[in-house]
Amino acid sequence: MTKKPIQITEVCLRDGSHTVAHQFTVEQVRNVTRALDDAGMHYIEVSHGDGLGGSTVQYGKSLVNEMELIEAAVDECTNSKVAVLLIPGIGTMSELKQAHKLGAKLVRVATHSTEADVSAQHISQARELGMEALGFLMMAHSVPVDKLVEQAKLMESYGAQAVYVTDSAGALLPHQVSERIKALRGSLDIEVGFHAHNNLSLAVANTLAAIEEGATRIDGAVRCLGAGAGNTQTEVLLAVMDRMGMDVGIDLYKMMDLAEDIVGPLIPGTQEIKKGSLALGYAGVYSSFLLHSERAAARFGLDPRDILMELGKMKVVGGQEDMILDVAAELAKKEKVRV
Amino acid sequence: MTKKPIQITEVCLRDGSHTVAHQFTVEQVRNVTRALDDAGMHYIEVSHGDGLGGSTVQYGKSLVNEMELIEAAVDECTNSKVAVLLIPGIGTMSELKQAHKLGAKLVRVATHSTEADVSAQHISQARELGMEALGFLMMAHSVPVDKLVEQAKLMESYGAQAVYVTDSAGALLPHQVSERIKALRGSLDIEVGFHAHNNLSLAVANTLAAIEEGATRIDGAVRCLGAGAGNTQTEVLLAVMDRMGMDVGIDLYKMMDLAEDIVGPLIPGTQEIKKGSLALGYAGVYSSFLLHSERAAARFGLDPRDILMELGKMKVVGGQEDMILDVAAELAKKEKVRV
Known part of the structure; x- marks a missing residue:
C-alpha cells in the first residue's frame, strides 16, 4: 500500500472529445495543452473520447486523426506528460506503439469492471515500451466491492502501476466511493485512482472522499468538459484542495484563467446537469x-x-x-x- | 432537539430573482408554482432576491411588484405553502403583514451571522400573525461555530421555529457544514435548516452532510437557479435522496420535467461554475x-x-x-x- 503525492490527470481533451463530437482541432489542442502545461498540470490525456482507435462510424469520427493531436500536445509540453486512453477491443497494440513513439508517456487501459482480463496484453505491452500503465475499471458502481477488488488485483498482476475506480455513469454516492477506494487501498500494493462524472452533482465531493481514503491518481476536466454532465471540474477541485491545505503544485489562478478564456469557449452547449x-x-x-x-x-x-x-x-x-x-x-x- | 420529517423549500423564485435581474413575470411565477405544487413541493419562496422590499435602485428594481407575484403564487398552490424572505433593514413589518394577508405562510428572517439581534421584532411579529417564522444566519462560514450557536440561540429566544445555516458565499466544505449543523442541533430545541450555494461544486454534498447531522429544513433551487453558481439543484438532490432511500413525498419525475421544460428556459445565461x-x-x-x-x-x-x-x-x-x-x-x- 504505497502512498505517493497526488497526481492530477486533465481529461478535457479526451473525455471532452465526446462533448465536442470529436471535433477538436490541432490548434485547440495546442492552446489548451500549452496553458495546462504552463499551469503545471501533471498529465494531459489526449485521445478520441472512446480511446485510441475510437474514430469510427460506431463511436463517432474524429475531425483530426488523434495521432496528430497527440503529437501536437507532446510538442507543447515542457513539463506535463501526455497520457492516452485505450479500451481493448477498440484500440490496438499498434496504436499504442504509435502513441508511445509520438511521446505519450502514460496509458490508461480501460475495461468494464468485470472484464479486467482483457487488459493483460495492453498493460504488459505498455510496460515493455517503458510507458506508465494504469488500469481503469469502468462502471465501478455496478459491481460489488469484492468483485472490484478481484478485478483490480488482476490488473495489478498484469503490471498496472495504479488502478482507477471509474464512475462512468456518475452514479456513485460519496460513501460508495469511500468503500471502494478503501477496499482497493487495502488489497493492492499499487496506487489507486478515481475518475468521476458529475451527473448527480457529486463529482467534487466524491473526489474528496477518494482522496481522503488515499487515492492519489485523480482525474478532472476543466469546466466539466467531459461526457454526460462532465467530470470533476478541475479548477474547482484545485480551489477546494487549496482551501483544505493540499498543495499539488498546480497554479490555481492560471487554471481559473484558462478555464474561462481557453476551455470555456470550446464548449458547444453548457455542462449544467439537465x-x-x-x-x-x-x-x-x-x-x-x-x-x-x-x-x-x-x-x-x-x-x-x-x-x-x-x-x-x-x-x-x-x-x-x-x-x-x-x-x-x-x-x-x-x-x-x-x- | 426535535427530529421532524425533512421539508424542502424551493428558492428559485426568490434566490433566482438575482439571476434574472428581478425580472420575473406573473405568468412565469404562476407556471413555476403550479408545476412545483403539482410535484408536491413543500414550500415555495417568492420575494425579491434580497427579500421583501428589495426592489430599490440599490438592490435592483423588480419588473413586477413582489406582492403581485406572491399573490399569484398563493393562487396557484393547492398544497404547497408560499414562503417569503425578509432581511431586517430592507424589508419592513408592513411588508410582512401584507405578504401574510396575501397568503404567505412562512417567513425566513435573514441576518448576517453576527447580527441575529436585529431579527427579534420581525420573528415575534410573524409568530403573532400566525406565520411560521424561521431564522436565516447568512455567511455562516465566516464566524466560528460557537458564535453561530450563540446567534442561533438568540433567534430561538425570539420565537424562531427553526434556524438555518446559510452558506451565502458557497464557501463551506462538507466537514464545516457537519460541525455547524451538529453544534446547532446539540444546542437548540428547534429545527435546524441548511441553505447552500454551489460555487465550490459542493452544494449537494454539503446538503447531504447537513441532513446526516439532522438538518430537516432544506433549500434547493431547480436547475441551480439562484445567485452566484446557484443553490443546491433541487431535482438532483431529490434523485440522490431517492437513491439513498429517503422519501420526502415529492415526485422526482415531475421535478425533472419542470426543471427541463419550465425553469430551464427562464435562465438567461448558464448556471455553470465560472x-x-x-x-x-x-x-x-x-x-x-x-x-x-x-x-x-x-x-x-x-x-x-x-x-x-x-x-x-x-x-x-x-x-x-x-x-x-x-x-x-x-x-x-x-x-x-x-x-
Missing part, C-alpha cells in the same frame, strides 16, 4: 442508452426513465443496446397503468 | 464584491482574486463595499511584484 444526464446518473447506465430508451419509450408509451432504471437494475452493459427494446416491451406489459 | 462564482466561493465573500474588486484591481494593477481573498480574510460584510479600494491600495503597496 434531465438526460441526471437520468443517467440516477439510473446508473451508459450515456449511449439515453437515445435508445427515448425511442423505445415513444414506441411503447413508456417514460424513458423507467426503461433506464430497469436497465440499471439489470446491469446491462455497453454493447447490449439491442436489449433495450425487449426491456421496454416487458415493462409495457407490466406497467399498463403508466402512460 | 471564474467569478468560483472566486467568490474560494474567497468566501459576497457576490456584490466581485465587480468592485475587478474595478479596484484594474486601478491598482492587481489580480481581483487577491483582493477578494483579502476581503474574505478580513471578513468584510455586505455594505462595506467602500473598504474595497482601501484594501486594494494596501495590497498594491505590499505586493509590488505582482502585476
